[in-house]
Amino acid sequence: METSTEHARFNMIQQQIRPWGVLDDRVLDVMGELLREAFVPDAYRGLAYADIEIPIGAESSMLAPKLVGRMLQALQVQPGDKALEIGTGTGYVAACLRNLGARVISVEIDPALAAEATARLTALKVKSVDVREADGLASAIPGGPYNVIAITGSMPTDDDLPRFQEQLAVGGRLCCFLGTEPVMQCVLVTRESKDAFRREALLETSVPPLRNVVEPETFEL
Known part of the structure; x- marks a missing residue:
């Protein structure tokens, strides 16, 4: 008999992720099987499958499920891929990457979040x-x-993007969020050769910034 949690996970796939254009069966299977509630702080467990960002402390939050789905689909993770994640958070995206077959290095700036994710x-x-x-x-x-490189926090400009692009293998894919409130772009970068990178804007969204990211200068009149 299906539990309420299993029903919520099914609804997450059918009502949030699929309608947002995530049609990759491998991504849907991984997100449909992984226990998202196991990665959510206890105070928010009842919202594990809701269409929201969930606060996790350290001024960070879990990305909404549909955004994770779009990111994973764009990255086209293949078994045996070497993946880098910037911003471990609770470990949910890292687990998704692993279950898609990647070997994952995930970097988290906050010591408590890193320990909890581990x-x-x-x-x-x-x-x-x-x-x-x-x-x-x-x-x-x-x-x-x-x-594969997944950057789960936003960067206000693309000034920091080259340092990540240079860590890509030829043929590698990077997904990140660029811009400032209220509208940012989710961007896919593919390294086509040693010196050539192709950039594609996937969608508009808004996510919290990476810690220590350089904020753009503002001018007052």
Whole structure:
């Protein structure tokens, strides 16, 4: 007999993720099977499958499920891919990447979030995810080049984008959020050759910024 949680997970797929253009069966299967509630702070467990961003502390939040789905679909994760995630949060996106077949290095600047994500992933026996406490904006993350890079916080400009693009393998895909409130773009970057990158705007949205990101200068008249 289907439980209320299983029903909520089914509704998340059918009513939130599919209508947002996520039709990749592998992505739908992974998100339909992974226990999202296991990655949500206890105070918000009842909202694990709601169409909202969930606060997780440290001025961070979990991306809404439909946004995770669009990101995963755009990244076209293949078994054996080497994936880098900037902004581990609770570990949910890292687990999705792993269940799509990637070997994952996930970087989290907040020590408490990094420790909690590691504990969750260990408890769920999610292997081949290496959570590292670090500032992903400070320098290149050892272990590259990467086939997939997922940046789960926003950057106000594309000034920081080249440092991530250079960590991509040729043929690699990067998904990030660029811009400032109230409207940002979810962007897919593909490295087509050593020196050539193709950029595609996927959708408009709004997500919290990465910590330590350089804010654009504002001018007052």
